[in-house]
Amino acid sequence: MTDARDHESHENDPHEGESSQNLPDNPAGSAGAVPESAEPIADPGLPAHAWRPADVDPAHEKRAERQVAGMFGLSAVCVILFLVAYFTLDIGDDHDTVGGLGASTVALGTTFGLALLLIGIGIIQWARKLMGDHEISELRHPARSSDDDRKATLAALNAGLEESGIGRRPLVRNSLLGAVGLLGLPAVVLLRDLGPLPGDVEDDQEYPGAGLERTVWTKGMRVVRDVVGTPIRAADLEIGDLVNAVPEAFFEVDEEGEHLIEGIELQIAKSKAAVIVVRMEPDEIIPGDGRDNWSVDGVLCYSKICTHVGCPISLYERTTHHVLCPCHQSTFDLADSARVVFGPAARPLPQLPLAVDDEGYLVATSDFLEPVGPSYWERG
Amino acid sequence: MSIDTSKVATSNSSAAVAKKPGRAGVVANWADERLGLATAMKKNLRKVFPDHWSFMLGEIALWSFVVLLLSGVFLTLWFNPSMGEIHYEGSYDQLRGVAMSEAYASSLELSFDVRGGLLMRQMHHWAAMLFIASMMIHLLRVFFTGAHRKPREMNWVIGCLLLILGTLEGFTGYSLPDDLLSGTGVRAADGFMKSIPVIGTYMSFFLFGGEFPGDAIIPRLYTIHILLIPGLLLALIAAHMLLLVYHKHTQWPGPGRTEQNVVGFPMLPVYAAKAGGFFFIVFGVSALMGGLLTINPVWKFGPYDPTKVTAGSQPDWYMGWPDGALRIMPGWESEFWGTTWSWNVFLPIIVLPGLMFTILLLLPFLEAWITGDKREHHLLQRPRNAPTRTALMVALMTFYGLMWAAGGNDIIAIKLHLSINQITYFMRAAVFLGPVLAFMITRRWCISLQRQDNEKLLHGYETGVIMRSPEGGYSERHLPIDTAKAYALTARDRDEASYVPVGTGGGTDANGIPAPVGRMSGLRGKLQTLWFADNVQKPTAAELEEAHHHAEHEAHELEGVSTDGHQLDGHHAVADEPLRRDH
Numbered sequence: 001m002t003d004a005r006d007h008e009s010h011e012n013d014p015h016e017g018e019s020s021q022n023l024p025d026n027p028a029g030s031a032g033a034v035p036e037s038a039e040p041i042a043d044p045g046l047p048a049h050a051w052r053p054a055d056v057d058p059a060h061e062k063r064a065e066r067q068v069a070g071m072f073g074l075s076a077v078c079v080i081l082f083l084v085a086y087f088t089l090d091i092g093d094d095h096d097t098v099g100g101l102g103a104s105t106v107a108l109g110t111t112f113g114l115a116l117l118l119i120g121i122g123i124i125q126w127a128r129k130l131m132g133d134h135e136i137s138e139l140r141h142p143a144r145s146s147d148d149d150r151k152a153t154l155a156a157l158n159a160g161l162e163e164s165g166i167g168r169r170p171l172v173r174n175s176l177l178g179a180v181g182l183l184g185l186p187a188v189v190l191l192r193d194l195g196p197l198p199g200d201v202e203d204d205q206e207y208p209g210a211g212l213e214r215t216v217w218t219k220g221m222r223v224v225r226d227v228v229g230t231p232i233r234a235a236d237l238e239i240g241d242l243v244n245a246v247p248e249a250f251f252e253v254d255e256e257g258e259h260l261i262e263g264i265e266l267q268i269a270k271s272k273a274a275v276i277v278v279r280m281e282p283d284e285i286i287p288g289d290g291r292d293n294w295s296v297d298g299v300l301c302y303s304k305i306c307t308h309v310g311c312p313i314s315l316y317e318r319t320t321h322h323v324l325c326p327c328h329q330s331t332f333d334l335a336d337s338a339r340v341v342f343g344p345a346a347r348p349l350p351q352l353p354l355a356v357d358d359e360g361y362l363v364a365t366s367d368f369l370e371p372v373g374p375s376y377w378e379r380g
Numbered sequence: 381m382s383i384d385t386s387k388v389a390t391s392n393s394s395a396a397v398a399k400k401p402g403r404a405g406v407v408a409n410w411a412d413e414r415l416g417l418a419t420a421m422k423k424n425l426r427k428v429f430p431d432h433w434s435f436m437l438g439e440i441a442l443w444s445f446v447v448l449l450l451s452g453v454f455l456t457l458w459f460n461p462s463m464g465e466i467h468y469e470g471s472y473d474q475l476r477g478v479a480m481s482e483a484y485a486s487s488l489e490l491s492f493d494v495r496g497g498l499l500m501r502q503m504h505h506w507a508a509m510l511f512i513a514s515m516m517i518h519l520l521r522v523f524f525t526g527a528h529r530k531p532r533e534m535n536w537v538i539g540c541l542l543l544i545l546g547t548l549e550g551f552t553g554y555s556l557p558d559d560l561l562s563g564t565g566v567r568a569a570d571g572f573m574k575s576i577p578v579i580g581t582y583m584s585f586f587l588f589g590g591e592f593p594g595d596a597i598i599p600r601l602y603t604i605h606i607l608l609i610p611g612l613l614l615a616l617i618a619a620h621m622l623l624l625v626y627h628k629h630t631q632w633p634g635p636g637r638t639e640q641n642v643v644g645f646p647m648l649p650v651y652a653a654k655a656g657g658f659f660f661i662v663f664g665v666s667a668l669m670g671g672l673l674t675i676n677p678v679w680k681f682g683p684y685d686p687t688k689v690t691a692g693s694q695p696d697w698y699m700g701w702p703d704g705a706l707r708i709m710p711g712w713e714s715e716f717w718g719t720t721w722s723w724n725v726f727l728p729i730i731v732l733p734g735l736m737f738t739i740l741l742l743l744p745f746l747e748a749w750i751t752g753d754k755r756e757h758h759l760l761q762r763p764r765n766a767p768t769r770t771a772l773m774v775a776l777m778t779f780y781g782l783m784w785a786a787g788g789n790d791i792i793a794i795k796l797h798l799s800i801n802q803i804t805y806f807m808r809a810a811v812f813l814g815p816v817l818a819f820m821i822t823r824r825w826c827i828s829l830q831r832q833d834n835e836k837l838l839h840g841y842e843t844g845v846i847m848r849s850p851e852g853g854y855s856e857r858h859l860p861i862d863t864a865k866a867y868a869l870t871a872r873d874r875d876e877a878s879y880v881p882v883g884t885g886g887g888t889d890a891n892g893i894p895a896p897v898g899r900m901s902g903l904r905g906k907l908q909t910l911w912f913a914d915n916v917q918k919p920t921a922a923e924l925e926e927a928h929h930h931a932e933h934e935a936h937e938l939e940g941v942s943t944d945g946h947q948l949d950g951h952h953a954v955a956d957e958p959l960r961r962d963h
């Protein structure tokens with residue numbers, strides 16, 4: 001940005017004396033296109049420079065100097081206090097001694113913040129009280145280059161292009177353009193392994209329930225309580241109860257006591273297989289088409305994953321049988337196949353068909369019959 | 381003035397004293413012989429920067445970015461961007477033994493086992509808030525004062541890119557700790573992506589490295605957060621500053637300040653000191669906030685678990701407005717030929733923000749196209765002097781604000797005991813009507829402020845002194861405002877003179893060539909008329925003359941009143957001063 005045209009700028013030398021300082025560059029103060037005669041008031045020019053107390057009164061000057069140095073000194077004290085706090089205050093064990101934060105955090109933040117603030121305020125005070133405060137004026141130039149510069153640049157550009165022969169040799173030019181253009185392909189193709197294709201995940205079944213259209217639920221898998229993993233009998237539930245549940249597979253262990261599904265696979269499985277189990281008066285249920293025997297004694301099971309963008313739904317109102325998603329307040333009527341009664345979700349929560357096993361525990365009779373969670377293009 | 385200026389402080393008067401080249405001189409010589417610094421710095425060391433409080437907003441953004449870089453680098457020394465599962469064994473009792481990702485565990489370590497770690501985490505988060513908030517207010521300042529006009533349009537575009545990148549940077553940042561709250565946000569982002577027609581599912585699978593949540597998202601967000609976006613931000617900020625230096629800063633009109641000059645303090649020493657000092661202040665304020673105000677206490681949320689959610693899940697505030705749009709959108713979805721179109725997600729969260737951002741980016745070009753104004757502008761305008769532009773931005777702000785409020789519809793419902801359904805229906809109408817209303821009110825308001833300015837110019841300001849005429853009528857005494865103020869009020873363009881009417885039937889362009897009359901230019905002509913309609917122009921010299929003549933006449937009639945205006949200007953106690961002198 002060092003522009004040759006800047007040389008014209010007539011920055012006033014602050015040592016030239018007052019009078020030249022305040023001459024306006026353009027006494028008419030016109031604004032470009034508007035003819036000057038139309039201006040109702042002529043530009044009075046820059047106001048005279050006013051001396052500050054610290055400029056003319058040595059006592060003032062000294063006081064300002066002491067103020068500024070004092071702030072820098074205090075800042076240094078704060079840094080020392082910071083060091084003391086760092087080495088003396090414990091963290092970890094007492095992390096909420098002061099207003100929910102640890103004494104260490106509070107002390108470090110306060111001393112560090114004050115040390116910085118005092119330097120900042122000190123410098124600004126110095127600038128305001130003690131540094132020269134003559135306003136100076138510089139000329140502006142249009143952002144565009146001068147016509148001469150444009151001409152010279154164009155000439156140079158043309159000379160360069162001419163010498164390269166790029167215009168005369170279309171074969172070279174076009175084959176180069178083509179070759180460089182094709183380099184875009186590796187750049188895109190190289191990203192291919194960022195992730196598997198949705199269909200491949202489904203086909204490969206590298207972990208239980210892989211794929212957007214599947215979950216770990218299978219025929220006969222018990223519905224167990226979240227966290228503790230105990231199986232549920234219909235009779236365990238009161239009318240109006242809602243429990244969070246998961247497939248029993250989450251708690252299955254092999255001979256060595258290792259969980260069969262764990263880590264990331266567990267997280268993926270949870271994000272699709274989590275369910276809610278509710279019990280209501282059987283005659284309050286409006287069974288959906290073909291869902292007549294999906295419930296057991298008024299016990300229904302639905303996906304816990306909101307069909308809007310996938311938050312786990314949570315708030316249940318037993319009198320209306322409505323569940324509410326806390327993220328964007330979509331509301332579903334569990335008595336009526338989890339129809340959307342309010343909010344931005346477009347689809348009902350998928351329902352998991354229930355039965356009881358020999359021991360009377362709730363089990364799924366199959367996986368969900370439709371994909372759970374947010375809609376997606378291929379869902380259909 | 382009777383100040384004895386012979387004793388002025390050294391900084392303000394004495395010429396630089398030439399010293400023998402000392403050690404610094406030797407170093408400077410060494411460097412200059414290799415880098416040519418003297419030529420490069422000659423003009424810029426004393427470059428002029430105009431002063432105004434509103435010019436600090438951009439500076440806050442710049443300095444908080446520096447604080448983000450510094451605190452961010454500190455965090456990287458401990459933060460472990462891995463989704464590998466471990467059992468927590470750190471100092472925080474409540475979570476000991478709980479299975480969690482290494483990312484979450486290292487955030488806990490930073491919070492409870494690294495001295496100053498929580499301070500830095502909170503400073504980082506607060507500085508991010510400052511960064512984004514100050515960029516937004518800076519953008520408003522620029523637009524309201526017309527600083528986006530030629531030749532600064534490109535800097536407007538860069539600024540808009542900075543804002544959107546900053547927002548994305550914030551989102552990737554608060555997703556890193558992998559706590560329950562941020563995981564919920566990432567889960568929603570997965571749903572957003574899946575709503576995109578054709579490529580959405582693939583985008584989701586490629587970003588997450590398979591099915592949500594997978595084990596790739598945190599490391600990938602980490603690379604984006606600490607390398608990709610900061611690099612882009614840094615480059616764009618550098619370009620922003622270079623253009624600023626090249627164009628020289630805009631200034632407010634006033635005595636001696638014209639379109640052709642820039643008046644203010646030189647870079648060295650005053651501007652450098654003020655800006656440098658201000659860096660320490662922004663840094664210090666972030667440190668105080670980081671030390672004293674809790675933000676994002678991830679330990680309270682627990683590790684991410686796709687089956688859990690905290691009630692009242694809210695994203696960081698700058699992500700709030702699309703969230704509001706998402707909430708009030710009706711649940712529309714269609715299916716064609718086995719494909720799903722999730723209008724309920726795609727429109728509010730992908731299309732709408734994209735559209736709003738495009739509008740924001742294009743505003744300077746849209747305005748220039750409508751007004752046909754091709755001149756350079758370096759003097760700022762008061763918002764009232766561009767009523768349509770001001771009203772347009774207020775309308776956009778109203779839209780933003782209403783959407784943002786809709787993002788808190790559950791909180792509003794609880795606080796005001798309203799039904800969430802009613803709020804949603806209200807908001808659905810309000811986001812369309814509110815901006816229109818705001819536009820009309822703001823425009824009228826600006827125009828009446830313009831009138832008020834003209835009143836002041838023509839008839840002076842109201843002194844609050846009521847005069848009784850010999851006929852018994854009462855009137856308020858007006859006094860002329862001082863010349864500097866009056867000049868500043870008139871230092872603005874006349875709207876008619878500033879543009880060439882296009883396409884309004886037989887108009888000619890600047891070169892006298894008949895303007896083409898097409899459909900676009902017809903629309904443009906109409907918009908142009910609407911843009912300037914009812915704007916109040918400053919008085920002409922003749923009108924001012926006439927008004928002052930009248931005022932003198934009036935003053936004459938009230939002969940005998942103390943005519944020292946300052947006695948009556950409200951800044952002096954006049955109670956004890958006799959208004960009428962005894963003759």
Ligand code: HEM
Binds near residue numbers: 448546
């Ligand atoms: C330029 C804008 C930046 C913004 C807006 C931003 C924003 C954020 C936010 C909001 C968080 C969450 C903090 C929390 O835990 O509460 C975060 C975390 C983090 N940021 Fe940044 N950041 C920025 C730049 C950087 C840079 C340049 C680095 C490193 C070079 C960085 C490194 C980190 C790390 C390591 C974390 C995770 C720490 C943790 O939460 O435990 N950030 N960032």
Ligand code: FES
Binds near residue numbers: 310325330345
């Ligand atoms: S995720 Fe449930 S309403 Fe949006």
